[in-house]
Amino acid sequence: MQLSDRWASASLPHIVTAVKSRLRQVAFRRLAPHRISPQQYQLLMAIAEQGGRCQGDLARCTWMDKPTASRILRTLQDRGLIRAEADPTHGRRVLFRLQPAAEPLVEELQAYRRYIREGIERGFTPEEKRQIRVFMGVVMANLDRMDAESGGSPDGTEE
Structure with a gap:
């Protein structure tokens, strides 16, 4: 799958925010x-x-x-x-x-x-869907780690 120039150069946080917003x-x-x-x-x-x-x-x-x-x-x-x-x-x-x-x-x-x-x-193959889940899991784990470093809860919800 070919990315447009807009998506290819965007930061990952921007892409995630844009997808959530849409x-x-x-x-x-x-x-x-x-x-x-x-x-x-x-x-x-x-x-x-x-x-x-x-x-x-x-x-x-x-x-x-x-x-x-x-x-x-x-x-x-x-x-x-x-x-x-x-x-x-x-x-x-x-x-x-x-x-x-x-x-x-x-x-x-x-x-x-x-x-x-x-x-x-x-438009995604089963393998691409699996990879997206893996990648998004890594993103969430990174966000959880970052939140924990600043005193947040491990699952991202407020206690």
Whole structure:
């Protein structure tokens, strides 16, 4: 695959930022008819994949800090899409589950998930996809190391 001059000379941080920004633009546009933000989508789908997850787990698996995850979970609760319930095995933990009203939305969002995954991976061979995952894993490990050096948490989320 040939890179344009613009991408060939850009710094890796610039490229990563540009890709993230463009992904958010596409996500906002595609999710707008569902009245849901990309971050709400991430948390809702994480709960749909595995109900009964706590806030900390949801923040980690979506790469959000806990205050952001908390705010978005409250919005999803207010919309009647998820419910919070006490964890029967842990006195202070709250678990989040889908409300029945969210199930049609989640089904529609599955189509978006397929669209975005297939669209982003279009034109890559299986080996290229594997290499991208390896490279992005190295980038994340480097960022985690850099964050830890400045006193951050190892997984990039706030404790």
